[in-house]
Amino acid sequence: MNGLGYVLEVDTNYLGESIGSTPLSIIELLFGKTVENLSCNDVKVLVENKVVESPRLEFKAVSEDTAEGKLAELIMKSVVGFLNSDEGEGILILGIRGKERAEELACIPRKLLGHNKDAAESKLRNWVFSYLASIPPMITPPRLIVRVFDCRECGLGCSEGWITLVYVKRAFDALYYSKLDDAAYQRRGSETRRLSLEEALHVVSAKRQPIVIVLMELKKVEENKVRLNLLMRNIGSIPTNVAVSLITISKRALLGRLSPPGETPGSSQPFRDSSKGYITQRCY
Numbered sequence: 001m002n003g004l005g006y007v008l009e010v011d012t013n014y015l016g017e018s019i020g021s022t023p024l025s026i027i028e029l030l031f032g033k034t035v036e037n038l039s040c041n042d043v044k045v046l047v048e049n050k051v052v053e054s055p056r057l058e059f060k061a062v063s064e065d066t067a068e069g070k071l072a073e074l075i076m077k078s079v080v081g082f083l084n085s086d087e088g089e090g091i092l093i094l095g096i097r098g099k100e101r102a103e104e105l106a107c108i109p110r111k112l113l114g115h116n117k118d119a120a121e122s123k124l125r126n127w128v129f130s131y132l133a134s135i136p137p138m139i140t141p142p143r144l145i146v147r148v149f150d151c152r153e154c155g156l157g158c159s160e161g162w163i164t165l166v167y168v169k170r171a172f173d174a175l176y177y178s179k180l181d182d183a184a185y186q187r188r189g190s191e192t193r194r195l196s197l198e199e200a201l202h203v204v205s206a207k208r209q210p211i212v213i214v215l216m217e218l219k220k221v222e223e224n225k226v227r228l229n230l231l232m233r234n235i236g237s238i239p240t241n242v243a244v245s246l247i248t249i250s251k252r253a254l255l256g257r258l259s260p261p262g263e264t265p266g267s268s269q270p271f272r273d274s275s276k277g278y279i280t281q282r283c284y
Contacts, residue, residue: 001125025146026056027093027167035167040149043093043163056082056090061097061106069180071112073128076178079128079168081185081192083142084203090187095151095163100190102184107151107161120162128166134174135204139211143169157179175203210240216247248269 027035030051031042053059058078062071075092082090096105113120123145132142145167154163170176177184177200184195184203195203211232220227232243 009130022241025169026089030091035145035147035165038147038165040153040163041170043096043149043165044105044154047105049098049102051102053100055187055189056084056087058082058090058092058187058190058192059096059098059102060092060094062094062108062112064109066109066112068112071108072131073178073180075124075127075166076180077183077185077192078132078187079132079166080176080183081177081187082168083170083176084133084184084195085187085246085272087166087187092166093164094166095161097101104199105151105154105163108164109161113148113162113164117148117150117162120164121146124148124164124166128168131179132176133179134172134176136207136211138172138176139213140171141170173207173209175200175207190272210234210238210243212240212243212245214245 024036027038030046031038033042051057058081060074060078062074075094078092080091082088082092094108095106096102097104110120111121125144128144129141145165147165149163149165151161151163175184184200185192186199212232215231215233217229218226219229226258228247230245232245234240234243
């Protein structure tokens with residue numbers, strides 16, 4: 001399949017609301033709250049409880065004389081290891097010292113990440129997106145969440161530095177590697193190990209697959225029907241003869257979602273489906 005276009009018509013009389021629960025992330029499982037509500041005290045609790053590292057949790061600490069480039073390498077090793085793991089996600093907490101167990105807080109020097117929170121967060125994000133690569137090239141980048149806490153918020157007196165949390169979750173199935181050392185890593189148990197060339201080639205071979213993208217365009221909206229133009233195209237590394245596309249439409253928001261403000265129902269204005277596809281151009 002190189003490209004296939006067709007028209008889909010949906011009877012909205014049979015549309016209902018989709019009800020389901022989103023699986024909890026490791027952040028919610030570990031802290032019992034969303035990442036937006038985390039504080040430095042939540043990180044302190046990990047140390048107080050001597051929490052053990054796991055396939056989805058890793059602690060790192062560095063000294064004052066650590067070079068900035070070395071810190072970037074450590075972070076990328078952990079990020080790549082999580083993305084190549086079976087779980088495909090994980091949390092790296094920078095600023096906790098301990099051998100496979102959280103023993104004590106150890107602030108990351110400000111000189112390594114910056115002298116304010118925004119600068120530190122920006123630097124961490126830039127490192128991940130600048131030094132991360134994959135085979136095949138990723139279509140969708142991994143989910144990345146970065147939180148930065150001032151050590152003084154953790155009750156460490158006048159300690160100068162940061163405690164940071166870096167969360168990643170795989171969004172595209174591929175072999176990930178770090179551009180800093182051109183190495184692929186994998187998190188197994190509480191260890192992040194470098195993959196050998198043979199292991200990396202095996203992973204790449206296993207991930208060769210068809211990748212079918214679906215472009216959709218609004219064709220017509222009636223009282224009880226929606227007509228869409230669909231174009232399916234395979235951009236993967238091997239061909240396929242069968243492709244299945246799941247399209248979710250909410251009847252309650254139908255006219256509001258499918259007809260942009262100022263447009264009448266049935267307009268050919270391209271639109272974006274926030275759940276399953278992106279409309280970028282007219283499909284023929």
